[in-house]
Amino acid sequence: xxxxxxxxxxAPRNWQDLESLCVDLWSQEWQDVQRVGxxxxxxxxxxxxxxxxxxxxxxxxxxxxxxxxxAERELLEGVEKAKxxxxxxxxxxxxxxxxxxxxxxxxxxxxxxxxxxxxxxxxVALGWEDICLLLASHPRVAFSHFPFAxxxxxxxxxxxxxxxxxxxxxxSFTREEFVHPRIIEELAxxxxxxxxxxxxxxxxxxxxxxxxxxxIEITSDAVGPLVVHHDQPEKPFGRRPYFGYRHIGTSxxxxxxxxxxxxxGGTGHFNCLCxxxxxxxxxxxxxxxxxNVAARERILIKTLGSIPLGDRYIGDIRFEDGLLSVGPxxxxxxxxIVREGFSVRVH
Numbered sequence: 626x627x628x629x630x631x632x633x634x635x636a637p638r639n640w641q642d643l644e645s646l647c648v649d650l651w652s653q654e655w656q657d658v659q660r661v662g663x664x665x666x667x668x669x670x671x672x673x674x675x676x677x678x679x680x681x682x683x684x685x686x687x688x689x690x691x692x693x694x695x696a697e698r699e700l701l702e703g704v705e706k707a708k709x710x711x712x713x714x715x716x717x718x719x720x721x722x723x724x725x726x727x728x729x730x731x732x733x734x735x736x737x738x739x740x741x742x743x744x745x746x747x748x749v750a751l752g753w754e755d756i757c758l759l760l761a762s763h764p765r766v767a768f769s770h771f772p773f774a775x776x777x778x779x780x781x782x783x784x785x786x787x788x789x790x791x792x793x794x795x796x797s798f799t800r801e802e803f804v805h806p807r808i809i810e811e812l813a814x815x816x817x818x819x820x821x822x823x824x825x826x827x828x829x830x831x832x833x834x835x836x837x838x839x840x841i842e843i844t845s846d847a848v849g850p851l852v853v854h855h856d857q858p859e860k861p862f863g864r865r866p867y868f869g870y871r872h873i874g875t876s877x878x879x880x881x882x883x884x885x886x887x888x889x890g891g892t893g894h895f896n897c898l899c900x901x902x903x904x905x906x907x908x909x910x911x912x913x914x915x916x917n918v919a920a921r922e923r924i925l926i927k928t929l930g931s932i933p934l935g936d937r938y939i940g941d942i943r944f945e946d947g948l949l950s951v952g953p954x955x956x957x958x959x960x961x962i963v964r965e966g967f968s969v970r971v972h
Contacts, residue, residue, distance in 0.1 A: 715747070720751045883901065894937045903925065949969050
């Protein structure tokens with residue numbers, strides 16, 4: 626069963642990223658896959674070629690706006706150029722970041738029928754939706770290019786602690802006793818680091834510990850509670866550094882999605898989506914005056930990764946029936962990381 630469902634991933638914004646994705650993706654489908662030539666050289670309308678069942682196939686990558694359809698003129702131009710590719714192709718694909726379109730697909734079928742009579746290649750036009758569906762069959766490629774869309778960790782029944790509300794733990798993101806925001810901040814890591822540096826924390830020992838200390842503030846609205854910790858006392862002027870989170874939802878396998886926001890006291894308010902799980906674990910402890918070593922049960926809170934949303938992101942985030950939907954940044958005050966909305970399946 627694919628780990629990635631047919632979902633709306635953010636399409637690449639340049640031809641280099643699209644071509645890199647297509648090379649990795651079709652390397653799982655074909656043999657001897659490679660890029661054709663280099664920038665500036667004649668490629669006869671083919672960016673990537675490879676073999677399947679002994680036949681050569683080619684792909685042209687077209688990075689276009691996500692809300693547009695590849696122009697018929699561009700398709701026809703590519704088809705004419707591909708007729709001169711060596712060796713002759715059995716199939717010619719146009720992989721685009723645009724919309725899937727019935728009219729364009731019908732044109733491809735008509736060309737294919739005409740080509741069959743002349744011994745030429747078949748033609749297929751793929752929209753971004755089609756590429757996402759193919760990615761569903763190749764989760765390793767999907768995780769390489771979209772690490773937030775695939776859960777590489779499968780929790781078994783013995784080791785999983787999927788639901789904080791199930792009675793085995795008193796900690797929660799939505800009610801007392803709240804998981805302290807400083808713990809989530811530790812797992813989220815620094816925005817200057819490319820990846821997280823701390824992947825798990827012993828929740829039972831950490832919550833209300835000397836390290837993860839400090840009062841938290843709870844404000845609630847229609848979405849749910851926002852849990853915030855301020856690093857410094859309130860000042861008469863200026864803003865205080867802070868870190869906070871809001872629980873967005875929980876997948877059936879126990880992946881918790883949090884929307885975090887933080888600031889250092891200036892104008893920046895940095896937003897992120899964090900993906901967390903809870904696991905039962907065993908550690909050691911020393912008991913009694915004879916320093917006897919004994920096993921102890923632990924509940925770990927563990928990060929699977931995160932998706933940055935940028936500075937001062939303002940948008941709609943929803944999690945329903947396993948589908949996480951992130952709306953476009955409505956204000957774009959601090960950049961354009963989320964220029965377009967996207968959705969991912971979280972299993």
